[in-house]
Amino acid sequence: MKNVQLTDFGPEDIEDFLVEVEASFGIQFVQNELLHVKTFGQLSDHIIGKIKRTNVQDCTGQQAFYKLRNAISRTREIDRSTIRPNLDLNNVFPRASRRQEINAIEKELGFKLSILRPRKWITAMLALLLVICFLALFLYWKIALLGIVLTLFGSWLATKFGKELEVGNLKQLTQKVTREHYLRCRRNTDSFNKLEIEKILIDWFADYFGLECDKLIREQRLP
Incomplete structure (x- = not known):
C-alpha cells in the first residue's frame, strides 16, 4: 500500500473533515483558531479540549x-x-x-x-466523462460545458438514488x-468519554483520508 501522509492533502481537505467533526462533537472552530496546530496529536488535543461536557468513562x-x-x-x-x-x-x-x-x-x-452510494462503475464512468469534458473545453467549449452540466446532474441523480451499501x-x-454522530449516540448528550475520543479520531481520520491506523501517529504533520 502507498505510504500516504496527511501532508499529501490540502488544507481544504482538512477543513471539510473538520466540519464533520464539529457536527459530531458539538463544537465550533473560529477563524484562525487552528493556526498553531501543526500535528495530528495537537489537533486531537485541541478537539478534546473544546468538548465542554462532563467526562464519563462509558462506551459510546x-x-x-x-x-x-x-x-x-x-x-x-x-x-x-x-x-x-x-x-x-x-x-x-x-x-x-x-x-x-x-x-x-x-x-x-x-x-x-x-450509507448508500451509486454502483462503483457508475461513479467511475461519470468521473471519466467529467475529465473528458474538461479536456474538451479547449476545443469545443460549448459542447464541453453542456457535458459538464449534464455529468454533474447525473452524479447528483446517481447519489440521490444509489442503493449500494457503504x-x-x-x-x-x-x-x-x-464517530459521525458521537453526541447523538450517547444516552446523556451532556457527557462524553475523554479517553475514547482520540481513538475515534484516529479511526475516522484514517478512513476519511485512506490512511493506515497504525501509521497515523501523533507526530504526523498536517498540511
Missing part, C-alpha cells in the same frame, strides 16, 4: 450499537436477540426497498446514516455512526 460505541439494534428491531420487526455485530445489512435491507427501509431507520434514530455489517455501521 456500545450505546450506539444499542440504539441501532433497537431501531432495526422496531422498524424491521426483528427479534433484538438476533441482532448482533456481525449482522449482514444486505439481508436487513433488501435492495428493492432499501432506501425506504433506511429512511425509516433514520427517522427512528433522528439522524442520517449516509458498510457490510452492523459492527461497521456502529463504528461509522459513533
Whole structure:
C-alpha cells in the first residue's frame, strides 16, 4: 500500500473533515483558531479540549450499537436477540426497498446514516466523462460545458438514488455512526468519554483520508 501522509492533502481537505467533526462533537472552530496546530496529536488535543461536557468513562460505541439494534428491531420487526455485530445489512435491507427501509431507520434514530452510494462503475464512468469534458473545453467549449452540466446532474441523480451499501455489517455501521454522530449516540448528550475520543479520531481520520491506523501517529504533520 502507498505510504500516504496527511501532508499529501490540502488544507481544504482538512477543513471539510473538520466540519464533520464539529457536527459530531458539538463544537465550533473560529477563524484562525487552528493556526498553531501543526500535528495530528495537537489537533486531537485541541478537539478534546473544546468538548465542554462532563467526562464519563462509558462506551459510546456500545450505546450506539444499542440504539441501532433497537431501531432495526422496531422498524424491521426483528427479534433484538438476533441482532448482533456481525449482522449482514444486505439481508436487513433488501435492495428493492432499501432506501425506504433506511429512511425509516433514520427517522427512528433522528439522524442520517449516509450509507448508500451509486454502483462503483457508475461513479467511475461519470468521473471519466467529467475529465473528458474538461479536456474538451479547449476545443469545443460549448459542447464541453453542456457535458459538464449534464455529468454533474447525473452524479447528483446517481447519489440521490444509489442503493449500494457503504458498510457490510452492523459492527461497521456502529463504528461509522459513533464517530459521525458521537453526541447523538450517547444516552446523556451532556457527557462524553475523554479517553475514547482520540481513538475515534484516529479511526475516522484514517478512513476519511485512506490512511493506515497504525501509521497515523501523533507526530504526523498536517498540511
